[in-house]
Structures are given as structure tokens and as C-alpha cells.
Amino acid sequence: MYTPPLLYKGREIFLQITKFSDIIGNSSTISLIKKGLEKKTLPHFILLEGLYGTGKSSVAELIAMALTCQNTISGEACGHCDICLANKKALGKSGLGVSSCVEKVNMAVVAKERNMIEQIRSTFYVLHSDQIYIKIFEEFHSLLEADQQLILEETARIPENVYVILTTTNLSKVIKEIRSRCLTFNFKRLTLGESAMLVDRVNKKLRLKKSDYESIYRKTNGIPRNIIILVEFLSKAEASQEEMNDLLGIIDKSVFLELFSNMNHFSLYMEDVARMESSYSDTTILNQLKEFLVQVTFAIEGDIYTFLSKKEISILNTVTIKKIYDALKLIEQIKEIEKVDLDILFLKLRRLFCNPMTVQEQKTSASLAKNIKFNVRQEGEKPPKLTRFGGDDVNESGNG
Ligand SMILES: [Zn+2]
Numbered sequence: 597m598y599t600p601p602l603l604y605k606g607r608e609i610f611l612q613i614t615k616f617s618d619i620i621g622n623s624s625t626i627s628l629i630k631k632g633l634e635k636k637t638l639p640h641f642i643l644l645e646g647l648y649g650t651g652k653s654s655v656a657e658l659i660a661m662a663l664t665c666q667n668t669i670s671g672e673a674c675g676h677c678d679i680c681l682a683n684k685k686a687l688g689k690s691g692l693g694v695s696s697c698v699e700k701v702n703m704a705v706v707a708k709e710r711n712m713i714e715q716i717r718s719t720f721y722v723l724h725s726d727q728i729y730i731k732i733f734e735e736f737h738s739l740l741e742a743d744q745q746l747i748l749e750e751t752a753r754i755p756e757n758v759y760v761i762l763t764t765t766n767l768s769k770v771i772k773e774i775r776s777r778c779l780t781f782n783f784k785r786l787t788l789g790e791s792a793m794l795v796d797r798v799n800k801k802l803r804l805k806k807s808d809y810e811s812i813y814r815k816t817n818g819i820p821r822n823i824i825i826l827v828e829f830l831s832k833a834e835a836s837q838e839e840m841n842d843l844l845g846i847i848d849k850s851v852f853l854e855l856f857s858n859m860n861h862f863s864l865y866m867e868d869v870a871r872m873e874s875s876y877s878d879t880t881i882l883n884q885l886k887e888f889l890v891q892v893t894f895a896i897e898g899d900i901y902t903f904l905s906k907k908e909i910s911i912l913n914t915v916t917i918k919k920i921y922d923a924l925k926l927i928e929q930i931k932e933i934e935k936v937d938l939d940i941l942f943l944k945l946r947r948l949f950c951n952p953m954t955v956q957e958q959k960t961s962a963s964l965a966k967n968i969k970f971n972v973r974q975e976g977e978k979p980p981k982l983t984r985f986g987g988d989d990v991n992e993s994g995n996g
Contacts, residue, residue: 613654615672620794621786621820622651629655629781633662634671639779640754643736643770644763646783649821652763653734655783657687657700660730663759664697698730704738713743717750729758736762737769744771751777785818794820798827801834807903811844847876847884849891849904857911859950869942878936886927889920896920914949922948 613619616630632638638659644652661673665680673680679697686693691705706712716733739747748771751760762778764770786794791813795804802808816822830840841848851872858864872881891903897917901909923945930941 613651613658614675616655616658619651619654619658620797621790622783625781625783626655629659630671633659638663638759640756640758641751641760641778642762643767643775643778643780644761644783645767645770645780646765647785647819648765649819650783650785651820652765652783653732655781656732656734656761656763659759659761660687660698660700660732663730664728697727698732700732700734702734704735707738707740707743713739713746717746725757727757730761731758732761732763734763735765736774737764737766741771744774748774748777786813786820786823787818788813791816791818791823794823795827798824799831801831802827802840807846808840808844811841811846815844845877845880845883847872847880847888849888849908852885852888853908853911856915856949859914859946862946865942865946866939869939873938878938881938882927882931882936886924889923889927893917893920919948 616626619626629638642659644656646652658673661675661680661683662668662671664683665673665675666677667674673683675684679695682695683698686695686698687700689700691702693700701712701716706716716731733747736744751774754760760778762770762774767775767780788810792809795809795812804812812823812826816826826843830843833839835843840846851868855865855868855872858868876884892909892912892915894900894902895904895906895909896915926941926944926948930936930938
């Protein structure tokens with residue numbers, strides 16, 4: 597047995613995963629693996645494939661623990677026997693870890709070390725014994741094709757007592773001979789519901805609203821590792837709602853409501869725009885404005901008031917579905933421009949939303965309003981404070 601040098605001194609473990617039930621998401625994959633362990637039918641050569649941070653390494657380690665433990669409990673490692681303790685120590689290391697029955701190598705770390713690859717190869721011969729031995733090769737695609745070929749040759753004659761587990765974030769870079777020889781398990785990002793479960797497990801201090809869960813999900817792309825890092829950070833920092841919004845790239849709806857209600861007042865409106873631009877990044881502003889307009893559409897067109905109340909919608913008295921669609925188009929157009937000028941976008945939006953209609957248009961829209969429920973104002977709500985002509989400098993927007 598060779599003793600590889602320690603490249604990393606342990607790693608930060610954000611969330612202790614000691615059994616399969618600790619893993620959230622990818623439930624059918626996990627359940628299949630667990631059944632394979634319980635019935636001792638797991639193939640000796642498997643590949644765990646998927647995005648960074650979706651739990652492949654944790655699962656590889658749980659498999660290694662379960663296959664070697666002396667007192668397994670329904671297919672899972674006990675976590676306390678001598679072998680489990682030694683394995684935990686070895687697997688807790690980041691680049692390389694070795695115990696008497698588990699060897700974990702991160703190929704991204706050793707890919708350029710020729711003698712290391714030779715050593716890995718040579719160990720296949722000496723492993724034959726009664727004791728179960730697990731080899732975990734992480735980030736297997738980091739190996740050159742020729743080196744993958746060398747490992748493949750060894751796996752053609754894996755001894756009965758040896759299991760080889762590969763993990764990769766880039767399946768297309770794993771040679772196809774290997775892909776066809778091992779059983780591949782795919783790891784996906786979490787769903788919104790799974791993400792919320794994980795958030796609740798990690799969160800100790802934060803009081804979260806439904807929209808916060810959605811923002812965390814968007815920010816982390818549903819990647820478990822990212823969720824854990826983000827929520828741990830926010831939770832430990834005991835972040836305020838405002839700080840959390842800032843980090844998550846959320847602009848509170850009140851900011852947009854104020855912006856829209858000030859549209860008829862040019863200087864107030866541009867002050868709002870300037871304040872927003874100094875507080876948030878261009879991307880955040882564009883994304884959040886889009887999100888806001890979509891929510892307004894839900895409210896006006898679909899009578900869905902989960903994000904905005906009827907009262908809040910009544911502030912947006914100049915907003916129609918047609919104008920929202922035009923605004924969304926403007927936002928999409930500006931997103932494609934390399935150097936975004938948000939001032940111009942907001943001037944255009946102002947022109948779009950409070951451009952005075954001709955007398956004929958006003959008549960048409962008034963008669964439409966009687967027949968079509970295109971604006972919640974007709975539903976017994978109090979008339980909004982600001983009318984289209986309520987501002988003191990409405991004429992600045994011109995006549996189109
Ligand atoms: Zn054990």
C-alpha cells in the first residue's frame with residue numbers, strides 16, 4: 597500500500613452527512629443505491645455523474661463506508677466501529693485519503709503526477725484479499741484519455757473484493773469505453789421544494805418568507821452545496837431582511853411601487869431611478885423589474901394576489917397588460933446591449949407608462965374598462981390617489 601502525500605489538511609464540512617437519509621434530493625438514485633447495498637448487488641464499477649455540489653462525493657463516501665463497515669444497519673455503515681472511524685478520517689481529507697480499506701483520490705489533484713497514476717495502477721494487483729476495498733476516483737474526467745485508458749485496463753480485472761467508484765462533473769470527457777462498462781448514476785440539482793427542505797435544515801436564525809426561499813433557490817440554482825454555503829453564511833451572520841435582500845439580489849416591491857407612483861412627477865421619478873442604480877447592480881435591477889412586471893401581470897390578468905395586494909395594484913393605475921408586454925420587450929432588448937444605460941430604459945418606460953392618450957383613445961379605453969376586467973380598479977376598490985393627470989409635470993412626457 598502506498599502512502600500518498602497529504603495535499604490538503606481536511607476540509608470544511610458544512611453539513612454532516614452520515615447516512616443516506618441525510619441527503620435531500622435525487623431520491624430515486626439514492627434509493628436504488630441503497631437497495632443495491634442492502635441486497636449486496638451493487639456493481640463493482642460505478643460512475644456518479646452530475647453538477648458540482650449535488651452530492652456525488654458524499655454518496656461515494658457513504659457507499660464506501662457501507663461496504664466496509666463491520667456492523668452495517670440495513671445496508672448503512674454504523675459509523676462507530678474501528679473501520680468506520682478510520683474511514684471517516686481518510687474520507688474527511690480533500691485531495692487524497694487512505695485507510696486500510698478505502699482509498700480516495702481526486703484526479704484533478706494528481707492528474708499531472710505521472711508516478712501517482714502509476715501507483716494507483718499498481719495497487720490494483722496487490723488488493724486481492726478477503727477484505728472489501730473501495731477505490732474512489734473523484735473528478736475522473738481530469739485524467740488524460742491515455743491515463744483513463746490505463747485505469748480502464750485495470751478495471752477489466754477488478755478483484756472480487758474491490759469496488760471502484762468514479763465521480764465526474766463532465767461526463768463527456770470520460771472515455772466512452774469506461775462509460776459503457778460502468779453503471780452510471782446521474783445527480784441533478786434540487787427542486788424548489790427540496791431546496792426549501794435543505795434551507796430549513798441549515799437555517800438556525802433567519803425568519804424566512806416564501807419569497808426568500810424562492811430567491812435562495814434562484815441564487816443557488818438549486819445546487820445543494822451552494823444552498824448550504826449561502827444559508828449558513830446568512831444564518832451565522834444573523835442577516836437582517838435588508839442585508840439578505842441585498843445579497844440575494846432582491847429589490848423590495850415597495851421600491852418599484854414608489855417608482856411607478858412617481859412616474860408622473862419627472863424629478864421624483866428620476867431621483868428614484870438614481871437611488872436604485874446606486875443601490876443595486878444593473879443585472880439585479882433588470883431581473884427584478886422584469887419579475888415585478890410579471891407579478892403585476894399575474895395580478896391584473898390572472899387575479900393572483902400572492903405577491904402584490906389589490907391595494908398595491910391600484911397604485912399602478914397607468915399599467916395595462918399591453919404596456920407591460922412592451923416594457924418586457926424593452927428590458928429584453930436592453931439586456932442584449934453590452935453597455936447597458938438604465939437611465940434611457942427608465943425614460944422609455946416612463947414614456948410608455950404615462951404617455952397621455954388622445955381623447956379618442958381615452959374614450960375607447962373607458963368603454964373597454966366597462967366590459968373587460970383589465971384593471972382591478974373596477975372591483976370596488978377606492979380610486980387610486982394618483983391619476984394619470986394627477987402629477988404636476990405630466991406634460992414632460994410629450995404627446996408621443
Ligand atoms: Zn461501522
